[in-house]
Amino acid sequence: MNTHTCFHCGIEHSDSESIISQQKNFCCNGCKTVFEILNENDLTCYYDLENTPGKIPEEIKGKYDYLTNPQIAEKLLEFEDEQTAIITLHIPYIHCSSCIWILENLQRLNSDISSSQVNFPKKTIRIIYNNKENALKNIVELLSSIGYEPYISLENVENANLKKKDNSLIYKIAVAGFVFGNSMFISFPEYFEVDEFWLNQYKPLFRWMLFFFSLPVVFYSAHSYFTSAIKGLQKGILNIDVPISLGVAVLFIRSTVEIIFHLGQGYFDSLSGLVFFLLIGKFFQQSTYNYLSFERDYKSYFPIAVTKISEQKEESIQIQDLQKGDRLLIRNQELIPIDSILINGNAMIDYSFVTGEVTPVHKKSGDKIFAGGKQLDGIIEVEAIKTMSQSYLTQLWSNDVFAKNKEDNFKGITDSISKNFTITVLLIATISGGYWLFIDTGIAINVVTAVLIIACPCAIALSAPFTLGNMLRIFGRHKFYLKNAAVIENMAKIDSLIFDKTGTLTSTLKQQITYNGIELKTKEKQNISSILKNSNHPLSRMLHDFLKTKTTSTVSNFEEILGKGIQGAINNNIYKIGSKKFVVGDAQKDDDTAVFISINNELKGKFSFQNQYRNGISGMFKKLVGHFKLTVLSGDNDGEQKNLQQLLPKNTELIFSQKPENKLEFIDNKQQKNKEKIMMFGDGLNDAGALAQSNVGVAVSENINVFSPACDAIIDASVFTKIPLFLKLAKQSINVIKWSFGLSFVYNIIGLYFAVTGQLSPIIAAILMPLSSISIVVFVTILTNFISRKLSISTD
Amino acid sequence: MSIIYVLITVSLSLALVFFFIFIKSVKSGQFDDTYTPSIRMLFDDEVKNKSAKKSITNTKQNS
Secondary structure, three states, X not given: OOEEEOOOOOOEEEOOOOEEEOOEEEOOXXXXXXXXXHHHOXXXXXXXXXXXXXXXXXXXXXXXHHHHOHHHHHHHEEEEOOOEEEEEEEXXXXXXXHHHHHHHOHHHOOOOEEEEEEEOOOXXXXXXXXXXXXXXXXXXXXXHHOOOOOOOOHHHHHOOOOOOOOOHHHHHHHHHHHHHHHHHHXXXXXXXXXXXXXXXXXXXXXXXXXXXXHXXXXXXXXXXXXXXXXXXXXXXXXXXXXXXXXXXXXXXXXXXXXXXOOOOOOOHHHXXXXXXHHHHHHHHHOOOXXXXXXXXXXXXXXXXXXXXXXXXXXXXXXXXXXXXXXXXXXXXXXEOOOOEEEEEOOEEEEOHHHHOOOOOEEEOOOOEEOOOOEEOOOOEEEEEOOOHHHXXXXXXXXXXXXXXXXXXXXXXXXXXXXXXXXXXHHXXXXXXXXXXXXXXXXXXXXXXXXXXXXXXXXXXXXXHHHHHHHHHHHHHHOOEEEOOOHHHHHHHOOOEEEEEHHHHXXXXXXXXXXXXXXXXXXXXXXXXXXXXXXXXXXXHHHHHHHHXXXXXXXXXXXXXXXXXXXXEEEOOEEEEEEOHHHHOOOOOOOOOEEEEXXXXXEEEEEEEEEEEEOOOHHHHHHHHEOOEEEEEXXXXXXXXXXXXXHHOOOOOEEEOOOOHHHHHHHHHXXXXXXXXXXEEEEOOHHHHHHHHHOXXXXXXXXXXXXXXXXXXXXXXXXXXXXXXXXXXHHHHHHHHHHHHHHHHHHHHHHHHHHHHOOOOOHHHHHHHHHHHHXXXXXXXXXXXXXXXXXXXXXXX | OXXXXXXXXXXXXXXXXXXXXXHHHHHOOOOOOOOHHHHHOOHHHHHHOHHHHHHHHHHHHHO
């Protein structure tokens, strides 16, 4: 059989399935339509920039009707007046230069659009358009029809105004950098010549210029260090900002006194340099994944509006306005936003968001449906029995864990040494000051201030930000995305690992299908496949894809019995495909998901559906065992226990049938009782509580553009088996920080020698301080790159 | 010798001009997205040479 690659989306497909248009092969009508739209509008350049850049457009009929509701639209818009409106939409699919090109040429497809601009790192598009009736809905539908469906969720509405970018750190760095450079120039002449006619004439000018330059640095750029130090002292903690602010304050006061009394030029250049380097360190540590969000809750999964049916009329209503007793229309692939009762329709609910279980559940009318389920099969009608805030899923979020901020209680490695450091520095200052007091009072003050200046822990304060910031970027390049640098420090302390099963240890992409029973002939397989083709049940579709045979036979008397199975006749042979009860008549339920087959009421066998474990799981656990306590915490029943016991090391704890709140309690219990530091791996919303409760919560994601629950880190499923290496590297980076602490102590001792002996001149400070900072940065950058070279080598 | 005042004023005001230009560009959002413009600038030529490009598309298909 010949295979072709779809010109639009790149999917491989067979000859018989291929749809040909203008000598190009397409895998489906959707792809062909997109091509034709683009071709008509002279936009085929889309396909020249990248090969097969497209995506199969999804069925969206009626899905965006709510955008015609002005109240809802208003909340999404950035700007609106009578003529124009501006909206920023998030499009997860943006991935290549073709995407940018087509999205920025949207005005050629819809004349209402005046311009559009893509922000590639954030995967957003900002569209300016004519504010006509239905314009927004048309634009969104246009985007969806060419495969770029925007993601609009409840979160967009509620956080629309919160996402203002904070640039204050950049301004602070700019001020400090500006002052640093200029004051270096101005201080330079005095470093060397002290008694020279020309210089003496301008000395006061230079010195007062230095003073005025330093004002914005001390009172604006370094402001946050003072506030943080005061906050720390109020709580009784000597954090690293205490010696820093002490150093900055003493530098400023001593230098000011020196120039007022004509004693010297002061240390204004070192002061601004110090603040500049410290701020650069802070900047480097900032997380840089614009397009990932680590703060998601159920709101980013929920739609912003649903269709309400009242007296034969359909209208879009905002989710917050839903009342108990409202009748709702849920379309194919839509999320059920509220706990409700099924009124009519064929409900096939996928609860994978909530429970992590992939196999959909069938519901009869009158059954209760929980919020968070996704309807997979056609249109259903439901009646709300609670308001949104009372729904089971939203209640999960009211747990205290989500209100807690992990960073509040976080004590980093820098803060843990800063207490001893500060005390030691103060001790040295007092002793040396006391010693000089007997010899010369003037020198004594000099010495005390010099000790405080030189001991200002710039190099120490830079070690952790640069080491962790660099590791953060290296991990990110290897598809392990951390929320912030503190996560690495937490990872280094982990002693217990907990894994969710479904979606974490197993792959959600692939299901393993095995057949047990009498072997089927090719003809029989073809017939089964032909019957399956008529059914929309997810298992039917999966089995149909699995059989991969021609579907040419004509089926007669096809019948689909909801929740049971399907039957049909081919050449007078009756095929029954479905549950055990339907096919065999045996009411006993099997633990695993299986589809039974019978021909003319003779049982042939069953197809079992099993989640496939990720490759290399077993090897990964072998590497971890001995270093960590390992636990598998699953929401499923124990049907997989035997498989897991074979796959995983013997002392791995296996716990099944855990509800989301059980998982949370389990982790809390371990943390309280055994003082374990827990790293949790999970995927769906059902793990969200556990992820928040654990010390490090990692979301495993097949596709990082798809939404993952609130967590500390997101790991791409393809590098899941590299976890032992990531954990090892986290530990090693803590060692790197310790080594660089050692190096900065050496600098401090050299500096202290000059300070204690009363020889600290501005030029020594001006050399020593930048030198120590820069060499620390170079040192940790080289070391972190060196230790993480293994990541690139091991490509399993 | 008062030329030094002039020189310092000139050099400082020059530095300040650059400083304010930088602050202004950050404020206007020029640094919010540093990646997309680098790709966008490559597009213009291709749109203009569309007819030339079309023939390339066709040859691609034949091969």
